[in-house]
Amino acid sequence: xxxxxxxxxxxxxxxxxxxxxxxxxxxxxxxxxxxxxxxxxxxxxxxxxxxxxxxxxxxxxxxxxxxxxxxxxxxxxxxxxxxxxxxxxxxxxxxxxxxxxxxxxxxxxxxxxxxxxxxxxxxxxxxxxxxxxxxxxxxxxxxxxxxxxxxxxxxxxxxxxxxxxxxxxxxxxxxxxxxxxxxxxxxxxxxxxxxxxxxxxxxxxxxxxxxxxxxxxxxxxx
DNA sequence: GACCAGGCACATC
DNA sequence: GATGTGCATGGT
Numbered sequence: 571x572x573x574x575x576x577x578x579x580x581x582x583x584x585x586x587x588x589x590x591x592x593x594x595x596x597x598x599x600x601x602x603x604x605x606x607x608x609x610x611x612x613x614x615x616x617x618x619x620x621x622x623x624x625x626x627x628x629x630x631x632x633x634x635x636x637x638x639x640x641x642x643x644x645x646x647x648x649x650x651x652x653x654x655x656x657x658x659x660x661x662x663x664x665x666x667x668x669x670x671x672x673x674x675x676x677x678x679x680x681x682x683x684x685x686x687x688x689x690x691x692x693x694x695x696x697x698x699x700x701x702x703x704x705x706x707x708x709x710x711x712x713x714x715x716x717x718x719x720x721x722x723x724x725x726x727x728x729x730x731x732x733x734x735x736x737x738x739x740x741x742x743x744x745x746x747x748x749x750x751x752x753x754x755x756x757x758x759x760x761x762x763x764x765x766x767x768x769x770x771x772x773x774x775x776x777x778x779x780x781x782x783x784x785x786x787x788x789x790x791x792x
Numbered sequence: 793g794a795c796c797a798g799g800c801a802c803a804t805c
Numbered sequence: 806g807a808t809g810t811g812c813a814t815g816g817t
Contacts, residue, residue, distance in 0.1 A: 603799040609815055610798090644814035648800080690800050710798045755798065 584752030652688025
């Protein structure tokens with residue numbers, strides 16, 4: 571869709587997610603819940619420095635040790651529990667083998683992820699798209715804010731509504747979903763933060779008239 | 793010193 | 806089912 575083309579032309583390919591391994595993507599997805607990525611990066615760095623960025627090592631750490639390592643990411647007690655929940659599930663159901671866990675079909679994998687306490691829709695979908703390479707669109711605060719600021723969704727639209735809209739508009743293409751979501755984050759950082767429509771916004775052409783055309787418009791041709 | 797940042801589970805009505 | 810609250814650090 572042209573909305574994506576504008577962003578892509580402005581920001582270039584974003585090459586997401588910022589992580590070296592699939593496991594790091596999963597850990598980052600939990601740590602970034604309601605938290606600035608800068609703080610998450612610090613926490614991940616601390617895990618790396620402690621040689622603790624792998625399932626079995628984290629599984630063996632005490633709650634206190636893990637919480638202390640991820641302290642910079644905030645909510646460290648909550649998140650230590652959530653990381654433990656995720657890894658306990660991985661160890662119990664797949665002997666700690668993340669590749670095996672992620673290689674199952676998307677539907678059952680999503681259901682399994684959502685059954686883990688501390689993994690909600692956004693966290694599950696981030697893991698599905700960016701760690702497992704499944705074609706599912708990640709809806710986060712940036713996605714909603716940018717779409718809302720440009721008149722494409724209602725401000726109170728819930729997760730499923732926004733995701734359904736994107737799925738209906740776009741071909742189920744992992745590369746597209748990957749980079750498109752990253753573009754939302756880029757424009758969210760860049761200029762969609764406080765001002766509804768800033769002068770520099772690469773999407774400034776997409777205002778109400780486009781919004782009206784969106785629901786049933788043929789916007790998914792590349 | 794407020795206010796915000798790539799959520800989620802749980803309590804309450 | 807909708808709405809409110811706790812969780813916490815670090816940057817602006």
